[in-house]
C-alpha cells in the first residue's frame with residue numbers, strides 16, 4: 001500500500017465530517033451542537049478502543065518469533081487497526097472537539113484548557129504507537145512485553161482524567 005493512502009483516508013474522514021456538519025446546520029441549526037457532540041463521542045470511543053487494543057497486541061507480538069506466521073499475522077492486525085480505525089477516529093475526535101470548544105465555549109474554561117493539553121499528550125502516545133507499528137513491521141522492536149503492558153495503562157489513565165474534566169468541569 002502506498003504511503004499516501006492513510007493521508008488520503010484522513011482527508012476523506014475530514015471531508016465527510018465537514019459535509020455532515022453543514023448538513024446538520026441546514027436541517028436544524030439548533031440541534032447541530034448535539035449532533036456534533038454525538039459524533040465526537042462515537043469517534044472518542046473508536047479512538048480509545050484502538051488505543052487500548054494496539055499496545056495489547058504489542059504485548060503478544062513482542063513474544064512472537066520474528067518471521068513466524070504468528071508475528072506476520074500481528075503485523076496485519078496492527079496495520080489495519082491503525083489505518084482503518086485509530087487514525088481516522090483521532091482526526092474526527094479532534095475536528096469535532098475543536099468545533100464544540102469553539103461553538104459552545106469560545107475556547108474558555110480551565111477544564112477545557114486542561115483537557116486540550118491532555119489530548120495533546122494522548123496524541124503524542126498515538127504517535128509513539130504509530131511509530132511502533134512501523135518498528136514491528138520491520139522486525140525492529142526491542143521493547144519487552146512488560147514495557148508494552150505499562151504503555152497500555154497510559155491511554156487508560158489519560159482517558160479517565162479527560163472524561164472527568166469534561167463531565168464534572170471541576171474548574
Ligand code: HEM
Nearest residue numbers: 041044093094097098100101104116119159162163166167
Ligand atoms: C482536542 C480534542 C478535544 C476537544 C477540544 C474536546 C472538546 C469537547 C467539548 C467542548 C465538549 C462538549 C462539552 C459539553 O457540551 O459540556 C466535549 C464533549 C465530550 N468529550 Fe471531548 N474534546 C476533545 C477530545 C476528547 C477526548 C480525547 C475524549 C476522551 C478520551 C473526550 C471525551 C468527551 C466526552 C465523553 C464528551 C461528552 C461530555 C458531555 O456531554 O457531558 N473528548 N469535548
